[in-house]
Amino acid sequence: MLDSLRAITQEVNAADSLEAAMKIIVNRTRLTMSTQMCSIYLRNEHEEFVLRATEGLNATAVNQVKVTREVGLIGYVARRGEPINLENAREHPQYRYFPETGEERFSSFLGVPIVHQREVLGVLAVQQGERRRFDDAEEAFLVTLCAQLSGLIAHTEAIHSADEIDNKSIDVRFKGVAGSPGVSIGTAVVFSPEADLDSVPYQKCTDTEGELTFFFSSLIAARNDIKALGSKLKDRLSSEEQGLFDAYLAMLDDTSLAREVTEDIKQGVVAPYAWSRVILNHAQTFASMHDPYLRERAADVRDLGRRVLAYLQNSPNREKDYPDNTVLLGDELTASVLGEIPKDKLVGLVSVKGSGNSHIAILARAMGIPTVMGVVDLPFTQLEGHSVVVDGYRGNIYFNPSEEMIREFKILIQEDYEITRHYETLRHLPCETLDNHRVPLWVNTGLMADILRSIERGAEGVGLYRTEVPFLLRDRFPTEEDQRKIYREHLETFAPHTVTMRTLDVGGDKSLSYFPIEEANPFLGWRGIRVTLDHPEIFLAQVRAMMKASEGLNNLRIMLPMVSHTSELEMAQTLIHRAHAELLEEGGDIELPPIGVMIEVPAAVYQAKELAARADFLSVGSNDLTQYLLAVDRNNPRVADLYNSYHPAVLQALQYVVKAAHSQGTPVSICGELAGDPGAAILLMAMGYDVLSMNSTNLPRVKSVIRAITLDQAERLLTSVMKLADATIINQYVERTIRRLGVKDRPESLDTFSLSKEGCETS
Ligand code: PEP
Ligand code: MG
16 A cells, blocks of 8 residues: 555656646556546635546546535535545435536445645545445545645645746745745745755756757766766775666766757756756656665666756856845755845845744844745746745745736835834834833844844844854854954954853754754754764864953853753853863963853753753743744744744743742843744743843834833733733734734734735645
8 A cells, every 4th residue: 555655646746737647646546446436626716626637537527527515425525524435425415416427327435635734625536336335445545645645736736826927927926934024026046056956947048059068068077077986986886886887877878868858958948957857857757666676766866967967057157146136035045045145135035945933034034134934835946037026024925926016015115114214213212111121132143244233223232143153154164263253253343242152053954064964853953052062172162262252352151052951051161161261371361251051942941940050141042942842843834833932831931931040140031033022022021031132123123112111011911911821812912912002013004905916826
């Protein structure tokens, strides 16, 4: 069963259109289950279930037979959302005869809903002439198949609609997760990491002859390269490995591979795209083979494909040219891409993978770049050069926007601009409540650009400097001196205000290209302090650089990420004291900085008192704390709805940490994104947090709500909220309170934006 399932899903995966995919499904399912009929119905935009493919019913009925949830057995399966297994379909009260299908020959019926993200997308049904119930194994097979196919069908359907973007569609919408608020209008540019077969953008070529010559010269170069490598390693390779080189050379000599690519180039497609498609198709063919040995050859085909692609992409005349108002689309955008695009050209980010609290989204918020994450159905490689609107408030993107849509979005952009102007007037006003309770607002930084923005927005210190950001933007570890210079700039710019530097926090979704960490479960693995304590040489160089940089300024604090054991704090303190002593011996005149701990995992919450007793300060990282308390991957758009820092369990933990820290006389701040949420900021102030640290974009928003409320009001709000049991209700309750305060922190037309104009949805 597993083999049949795998074979069907792989074939469906490789289909180049929804039509082809559905034909494969009905054909293979009918053969595997030995039934006389198999049909698939898919929901259309009018909520009707349309016969889209069949084997066993009249082919002329395809796209003609449509039922609502109220009609017939197919409608019944869709309405119930569960399998219906009948010995004799005609005896069932819901049975309805459609003469155009010719289905009177059949008696038994098994219909299974195709469910994707809680919605019934369609129904897969099999029938037989013989009167019998389908047995449990058959039912289980169809249920499993539908569960596996639902995501593929949703995805293929979306891609299919996107194919038409070029021809006629306007305002084509894709849904994702809000990453960074704001709206931008620009031109789509595909981010394609080097030699990544899955990310090569579709582009047309005008000079076919030139493109063909370029293709063949790249092929020859790759061939020579592989041949040279093969002979260099000859003595060290086993005969099996040597065979692999020979197989690669044979594949490159295979004229059919080159012929397929040549044909595509002659159709007007650029060589890298044509090559990547041909290779992916061949790899897919191998992957769907029954024989395990042949299946594994898919990896070899991809490997060869990557080698040639590297040549095809590395030509000097193929330097990427970023247009003004670039909206970068990619499979998995990470912080390192920010270093590649001229800052003044980048207006939006769209990532297929990742979610609202992925690090790239956090950086985008700090930089004020509208961003949409987790657009899982986006056929991004097909969209190079299209005009696009990014709605980072609601997590939507629109391709080929109509004039009317652009007009509406321009109104939003104007409102946004006015809100920003209003914020500028707050810059020199203190952050204090109506009854004069002061709340220090600090910023989270990482990029150099953050520093100026933060100062412009009236930041009173840095609560979190993500030191991994400069590490991510390089192709090797920065030296101690490299680091000292970067840190000095930060410390000097903010002096005399405090700058809290976090030691290197890699792992999870932050991986350094030059220090890859491959793990099945990276968020539960080698992250943060776990990595740096295992590599004292990296840790020592970093803390030495920090302390050297603080000489004469003395505004540094050092903070440790991902601490889950008191011993980790103690070991880190020992190393920092050692580095400090060395610096004094070397003649430095440097004060030992305060050393603090981030509270990011449940274990640290419950040990907050012990940690507070040993540390100089605590700071809650609510991004990770939410992920670990709720067991929701902050990077996974599928569970984005469950990631909610207003969850009562998170709020209880936050309150617990303040009490624990203060019981030891230790100050406690919060530096997760929650601190920059105006509603949450009020609750955190009422809980007693000593400092709120946030991205600079949100700082004025938070300041304006705090200036509009009294501490007493905030405390009453907190008391009410802590009695509520549901995150969504808490969200709404806090939101209403803010509205009542009359604070305007997002464009009003967002709420009135006409849904009817939201274009054709594709997911
Ligand atoms: C956090 O987890 O809340 C935090 C501030 O750290 P990061 O987002 O960099 O993981
Ligand atoms: Mg964290």
